Structure formats: C-alpha cells, structure tokens
Amino acid sequence: MEDRKTDDLFDVAVIGGGVVGCAVLRELSRYRLRPVLLEKCFDLGEGVSKGNSGVIHAGFNVRTGSLKARANIAGLKAIYDLAAGLHVPYRKTGKLVVAPDEEGRRHLEELKAQGDRNGTPGLEIVNAEAIRKFEPAVRGKWALYSPWTGIISPYEFTIALAESARRNGAEVRLGRNVTAAESKPDRFVLSTSSGPVSARWVINCAGLWADEVAGMAGSADFRVYPYKGEYLILDKAAGDILRMPIYPVPPRDESSLGIHLTPTMEGPVLLGPSGEYVDDKNDARSTRPVMDMLKAEAFRMVPALGRFPVIHAYTGLRPKIDGPGETGGPADFVVAESDRRPRWVNFGGIESPGLTAAPALAEMVVEIIGTKEALSSKDGFEPGLPDLPRFARLDDGARAARAAADPDWGEMVCRCEHVTRAEVRTAVRNPFGANSLDAIKRRTRCGMGRCQGGFCTPRIVEILQAEGLKPEDITKRGGLSRLVFGRIKP
Numbered sequence: 001m002e003d004r005k006t007d008d009l010f011d012v013a014v015i016g017g018g019v020v021g022c023a024v025l026r027e028l029s030r031y032r033l034r035p036v037l038l039e040k041c042f043d044l045g046e047g048v049s050k051g052n053s054g055v056i057h058a059g060f061n062v063r064t065g066s067l068k069a070r071a072n073i074a075g076l077k078a079i080y081d082l083a084a085g086l087h088v089p090y091r092k093t094g095k096l097v098v099a100p101d102e103e104g105r106r107h108l109e110e111l112k113a114q115g116d117r118n119g120t121p122g123l124e125i126v127n128a129e130a131i132r133k134f135e136p137a138v139r140g141k142w143a144l145y146s147p148w149t150g151i152i153s154p155y156e157f158t159i160a161l162a163e164s165a166r167r168n169g170a171e172v173r174l175g176r177n178v179t180a181a182e183s184k185p186d187r188f189v190l191s192t193s194s195g196p197v198s199a200r201w202v203i204n205c206a207g208l209w210a211d212e213v214a215g216m217a218g219s220a221d222f223r224v225y226p227y228k229g230e231y232l233i234l235d236k237a238a239g240d241i242l243r244m245p246i247y248p249v250p251p252r253d254e255s256s257l258g259i260h261l262t263p264t265m266e267g268p269v270l271l272g273p274s275g276e277y278v279d280d281k282n283d284a285r286s287t288r289p290v291m292d293m294l295k296a297e298a299f300r301m302v303p304a305l306g307r308f309p310v311i312h313a314y315t316g317l318r319p320k321i322d323g324p325g326e327t328g329g330p331a332d333f334v335v336a337e338s339d340r341r342p343r344w345v346n347f348g349g350i351e352s353p354g355l356t357a358a359p360a361l362a363e364m365v366v367e368i369i370g371t372k373e374a375l376s377s378k379d380g381f382e383p384g385l386p387d388l389p390r391f392a393r394l395d396d397g398a399r400a401a402r403a404a405a406d407p408d409w410g411e412m413v414c415r416c417e418h419v420t421r422a423e424v425r426t427a428v429r430n431p432f433g434a435n436s437l438d439a440i441k442r443r444t445r446c447g448m449g450r451c452q453g454g455f456c457t458p459r460i461v462e463i464l465q466a467e468g469l470k471p472e473d474i475t476k477r478g479g480l481s482r483l484v485f486g487r488i489k490p
Ligand SMILES: Cc1cc2nc3c(=O)[nH]c(=O)nc-3n(C[C@H](O)[C@H](O)[C@H](O)COP(=O)(O)OP(=O)(O)OC[C@H]3O[C@@H](n4cnc5c(N)ncnc54)[C@H](O)[C@@H]3O)c2cc1C
Pocket: 015, 016, 017, 018, 019, 020, 021, 022, 038, 039, 040, 041, 044, 045, 046, 047, 048, 049, 050, 051, 052, 053, 054, 055, 056, 057, 176, 177, 178, 179, 205, 206, 207, 208, 209, 210, 213, 228, 229, 273, 316, 317, 318, 319, 347, 350, 351, 352, 353, 354, 355, 356, 357
C-alpha cells in the first residue's frame, strides 16, 4: 500500500504495534478520528508483546498508589470481557505464590495487604493442604492464592486489538520504521522508511525504543534499559499436571516476579523468566547457564515437571526506565503528554503488568486528547470480532462436517497442534498482509508444537506459493529473513 501524500493529515499517529499501541489504536477507533498505526516490523506484536509470560496479573505485585497499580486493576476488570468479545483464547486460572517457610509467609502477608489496598479481588493465604488441593504437584508450606489471575495468548490479543481497530476504520501500516519527527505548528511530520506521515497527535508506544522515539521530538525524559528474561517451554503434556501459574515469593528488590511456571492455553508450560540488564535492545540469545538455573528453580517448586522435555527457548526484554544500580525500587509507568511538544504523548517503562494494563492505558490517551479537544463517539462502533473456528477445538462431528464442505479442513498442515490447510489459508489472507512463517505461526500455532516446524514448514511454503508468493519472497519474519535464495537445480 502506498502512503498518502504528506498533506493528507491523520488525527493521530500511533508509533508501535505492540499490545499497548494496538489497544490505543482500538480505543481511538471509537471516536470520530482518523488514526493510523506505524510499526517498523512486518507484523504486529513482534516486540516485548510476544516475549512475556502471558499472565493476566491481578494487581498485588505493584505499589499502592502507582499508575502501575491503577492501570493493572482497571485492565484486569476490562481484559476478560474484552478478550471474550474479540475471541482471543484466555482462561481465568487463579495463581499461587508459594513460600517454603515462615519468613516467606510474612512476605506473602505483605503482598496480600498490598493487593487488598490496590483492590485485587479475593486474595487468600492458604496452607500446604490447600496448595495440594489446588495443584497436587506443587511443593510449598504457604501460598498466596489469587482467584482473578489468568492466562492469555499475548500475540493473539495484540493482533485482535489491531483487527478490531481496523474494522472500526483505523489504519495499520507495517514495515514503517519511524526515523525522524518534525514539529510544525499544527502537526508532526514523521519520516518513515516508506515516506512521510503527518498527524496532529503522536502517541509514542515504541516499547524498548520509546526513549529514542521520544528523542526524535526532543521530548526524551527517560531512558530505556533492556532487562532480559530468558524462558524455556516444556512439552504440552506438562500442561496435564499444572492448571495455574505458580510463582515463588518475589525478590525483595521488586526487580522481577521471580522464576515462575506458567501454563499456556494449549498446554505447553513456560519456565522463567530470568532477569539481567543487557546492553543490546535486540539481545535475544538463550544461554546455557540461565537455562540450567531456570530448570533448577522451577523444578524445586514442581519436581514432577522435571520429566517433561524442553521443546523451545525464547527471551523477552523488559523496557525498564530504572537503570542498573538505581535504588528506590522499580520506576512507575510513564504516560504523559510532553511538556516541550504539545500533542506528543510518550509511553515509557511499560514493563509488567503492561499486557494486563494495556486496555486501561489506552483509555488514558483518550483522556489526554480530551483535555485539548472535544471527542465525539462514532456511531456503529463494533466491539467484537468474528469467531474463527479452530480445528483443534472442534468436536469430531464439526470437524467431519467442515472437511466434507471444504477439503482444506481435512488436510493437516501442523500435526503437533492440529492445524489444517484451511486455517493456514485464512491466516495468510489476514487483513494486514502479514505472511511470514512467524505471522502464520502466531495466528494458527503452526510450528509451536513438539517438532517446532519440522513437519509444517515445507507445507506452509507450498501454501504461500499457492497463494501467489514467489519462493524467494517467503520469509521467517519479513524483511531480509528469506527462507530460500534461488534454485540449486534447473
Ligand atoms: C519477560 C517479560 C515478562 C512479562 N510478563 C508479563 C505478564 O505476564 N503479564 C503482563 O501483564 N505483562 C507482562 N510483561 C509486560 C508486557 O509484555 C509489556 O508491558 C507489553 O508487552 C509492552 O507492550 P508495548 O506495546 O508497550 O511494547 P512492544 O510490544 O515492544 O511494542 C512496541 C513496538 O514498537 C515498535 N517500534 C519501535 N520503534 C519503532 C519505530 N521507530 N517505528 C515504528 N515502530 C517502532 C516495535 O517494533 C514494537 O513492535 C512482561 C514483559 C517481559 C519482558
């Protein structure tokens, strides 16, 4: 798609297609505005929003009175209904924070008191017997039980927010790296990798790069320090013995929530994350010593998980705005219009619980714009999305009926996750034209199972060709990540 001319003015340009930017775009699409989202990657959710635990936090880990606490609780109250309406997989699982001893119990009492003050519903301290009833495989003497905690697919949520925004008139432009911003009296002119984009308001939701993007407008009031978290993924059979996230008592310095175990919607269990400041915002390396440490810590709380194979490793980088060695605990979220550049709003330090808080953070943008101009709601805003059927979730009768009507529903592309050709075809035809292997993986789960794409990759390549892509244009994640470079035989 070609960019419009520079004199074609958007009301709002959102920089960054993570969960926050997509939630902001969707919120803006409720109003009589012309919003556009610019994302430098070739799909949505390629940043912090794909490398996290996918936990819907209940708000007891965050300091009372902070924006983190307010946005966490408001996000918690909104996210389950929102996910249901968008047909994003989620489960209100509950969660246990497990202590091995009396000192740990004292810390749990403090967390409970903080949660009660913040408005977290239903927190309870439970004993070893109750822990065993909730989760027979978990070892611990005391636990804080949080009934409102849940799990969600973070990238499916991010994509669904963007699809919902688009359905309501917002524009999404992928592969648009914003490289500079010029401030004019009535607008900002953003230079992007595919030409300029003008907008009256700019919302900087650039995650790890939010400091650099803020700097483009001369409004860099914070610096982002990447804080790496490595994860391991256990085979989906592990999901049979763990229903809810299991956390240790968090470290006193509140730098992280500790190495936890998190079930996912489809069964695989996540171990992690670690916590370490790194210099490089692109550092996605998994390392042997951390992998060994993750297993040791996690299996101490749930020894029975030790028998399941690790199928994959990944990392996430927290966009911290408190640097190494700084005291006083983690910094609060920054969501503010720049003093120096009116109509330029920065989001800074959106680390955990940013996924949970995203719907509430998005509403803050509307409030900020609303202080300067009257916003009127659009008629006919559609809050939901159609429910796309998934073969893996259908019963045998529904599967047979679909396969009879369309043979693509009878052709298995991913044997680990039970994904059919029909679902891959729908994913390839997504409204944003994201058609890399990773884009299809995030929309279908192809390649997320035990064989990690060994079986499905050649089949997806064949489907992409059938959909009109040349082999040399097929990529892992867009850009230069090509799978093939040419024929080796005539
Ligand atoms: C290890 C870890 C575990 C976490 N666990 C949880 C959890 O369980 N629950 C929870 O609630 N939260 C969790 N979080 C926090 C949550 O993941 C983040 O708060 C959230 O994903 C941040 O989203 P975002 O949209 O701000 O950033 P991102 O997802 O990083 O999005 C920013 C986007 O901006 C784009 N961008 C950057 N620069 C430019 C530019 N110049 N031009 C165009 N585009 C640009 C990037 O490509 C990126 O896609 C966790 C985070 C980490 C790292």
